[in-house]
Every structure is written in C-alpha cells, then in structure tokens.
Amino acid sequence: MCTSISLLAEDHYFGRNLDLEYSYNESVVITPQDYSFKFREVDDIDSHYAIIGMAFVVDNYPLYYEACNEKGLGMAGLNYPKAVYKEYDENKDNITPFEFIPWILSQCESVAQAMELIENINLVNINFSDELPLSPLHWMISDKNESIVVECEKKGLKVYKNKANVLTNAPSFDKQLFNLNNYRHLSSKTPENTFSESLELDTYSRGMGAMGLPGDLSSSSRFVRATFTLHNLIIGDSEEENVNQFFHTLESVSQTRGCCEVEPGKYEYTIYSSCINTDKGIYYYKTYYNSQINAVNMYNYDLTSDELAIYPLNEYPEINYQNSKKEEYMFN
Secondary structure, three states: OEEEEEEEOOOEEEEEEEEEOOOOOOEEEEEOOOOOEOOOOOOOEOOOOOEEEEEEEEOOEEEEEEEEEOOOOEEEEEEOOOOOOEOOOOOOEEEOHHHHHHHHHOOOOOHHHHHHHHOOEEEEOOOOOOOOOOOOEEEEEEOOOOEEEEEEEOOEEEEEEOOOOEEOOOOOHHHHHHHHHHHOOOOOOOOOOOOOOOOOOOOOOOOHHHOOOOOOOOHHHHHHHHHHHHOOOOOOOOHHHHHHHHHHHHHOOOOOOOOOEEEOOEEOEEEEEEEEEOOOOEEEEEEOOOOOOEEEEHHHOOOOOOOOEEEEOOOOOOOOOOOOOHHHHOOO
C-alpha cells in the first residue's frame, strides 16, 4: 500500500511513500535523452525527455515506481487490487503497465498532453518476464496545474480529475473522493460548541478541530489523513522548508514495521519516501532506516547520454552526535 501527493508552492513537488513488506533493491535512476526505450507492442523511442525517479533496473531497463521528466511532469504507480489489464487491441497503442510511466514521461510535457495519449492507450496484459509478473496498479499524473488518476478495470480505462492531489490504493478513486464528505467538519482551528447552547463544553486540548480524523493504516483512512494534511500545511519561503513540509505530509501516513502484518512474520512498512522538485529536476528521498534527506540532481548528469545513471539508496542510519564520541552510544 502506498500514498502519493502533489504540492504546488513556488515550485511543484511530487512524490510518494512506498509501503511494502519487501524491497527490490530499488535505486534512483536517471534515464537520459538518448537512452533507447524498448516497448513490446509499439515502436521504440530512441530520443525523448530525460527522466528521474525510483526504479528497479532489470536487464538495463528501468521499471519506474514514480518519476518526473525534464518538463516537470510527474507520474506514480500505486497498488490497486481491482486493476484488470486487457488483451491486444489492434486499434490502440498497446502499452504494458510496466511501460506506462516511460511511455507518458518520454513524450508529454503536461497532464493535458498525457490525456491525449491516454485516449488511445490499451494497457495490455503482458508480463515483464516469467519471474516478474505484472502488478495491479493505478496511476497518478501531475504537473503544476493539475492532477489526474488513471485506473484500468473490467469496464475499461477510467480517468479522474484529482483536485485532492492525493492517491492511495483501493477503493476506486471516485469512492475515495466521495468519502471526504464524511470529514467536511474537520478543521485546523479550535471548534466552536455547537452541541448545546445550555452546556458549557470546554476545549481541553489543542487540535480538537481534527477530532475524527482517521488514524489507522487502511488506504481509505490514509487518503483522508494525507488530504487533510496536504490542504492545511503552510507553504514555506524556501526550498528546504517546502521539501520538509512535503516529507512531513508523507510522514502523517507512514507505516512502522510491525504494525501491519500481511502474512505471518511479514510486515508492511514505508521502505522509502520521495519528493521530486519537478521544476529543478531534484529527487529527494528518505529510507526507513535513514531519515536523512538525500538528493540526486538530474542536471548534474549528462542528459544527452544513452546510458542509465543509477544511484543506490543511502540506507545506513546517519546520526549527528553533538556532544560525545560516537563510540559511547554504540551498543554491544
């Protein structure tokens, strides 16, 4: 289960939590302009927009979880159990789900352009390999002006406008959005007493305006909590402030290892959190074991290259020992 958000400050920020019980040793990957994207059922794309994001690289092919391109368009794939992929359709652009992010980000500058491509797309049921079958996914696509959600079900492809700028998992996005009606009373402000004019009821704590905000780890609750946090946060005056605000929003829906058992002895947790400044091409990330913010700048790599740039995640905990030698804190 995962959570993706889009935030517009002075720059546009896009990213997600990846919540799973296992890791594929994913890395931050830059795909430069002249890397040749191979597609199973459509023509290859040999020259395209450069892309940066998190990916599992197999046979020199980046299987992106989320990414943005040099034009500022971001896209993320999240688990969606209701996904149903289709058979080959000769009248459509037959794109496999693992090709969907490269197909869109290699060609489109905006959500509007992405929607034009999506009108003729067929998400075809072709596995990457026998060892790597398709995952059931839906996708969030965002630029600095708008966001959409793309879902592929039995009745076909659905595209939703996403003014919440949040995506989690099941149920379908339209139901997630409707569920927000149940929380329209929530506020960052101290609530007034509307219970009874004849009773003096005290505000015995700060934060009571958000009483009723769901705190569990289900995807529907995370959707509400992330949307409330995103739409109430204060935009900062600097890159550092806004990146931190973005990560704090993701932290409001992060998962601690041990709290969500998916099968005996296996627990889902937030493997990493990401924040991409899509205007500057900077990919920020944290991992479960290293809460330091790390960054990879797309423009510090030769974007005219034809070779992938792969940056393994910095997962070693880094602690700033301010007043003693590090060894004094080490446990035997």
